[in-house]
Amino acid sequence: MSEGRGLLTEAEREAITGERSDSYRDKTRSYFLNRIEEVERDIEVPEEYVSDLLGELRDVVCEERDKDE
Numbered sequence: 829m830s831e832g833r834g835l836l837t838e839a840e841r842e843a844i845t846g847e848r849s850d851s852y853r854d855k856t857r858s859y860f861l862n863r864i865e866e867v868e869r870d871i872e873v874p875e876e877y878v879s880d881l882l883g884e885l886r887d888v889v890c891e892e893r894d895k896d897e
Contacts, residue, residue, distance in 0.1 A: 835863050
C-alpha cells in the first residue's frame with residue numbers, strides 16, 4: 829500500500845494558508861470539516877480492533893495541541 833495524504837492535500841494546505849484563492853480556501857475548509865467527521869467515524873474501528881493504533885493517533889493529535897497552548 830502506498831502512502832497518501834493525511835487530512836489535507838498540498839493544494840489544500842496552500843489554500844488554508846492563503847496561498848490560493850479565497851473561494852478555494854472556503855471550499856477547503858468545508859472539505860476539512862467533512863473529513864474530521866469521517867475521522868470520528870473511523871475511530872470506531874481501531875477502538876474495537878487495534879486500540880494501540882488509536883493510541884498512536886491520540887498521541888499525535890494531543891501532542892500537537894499541547895505545543896499550541
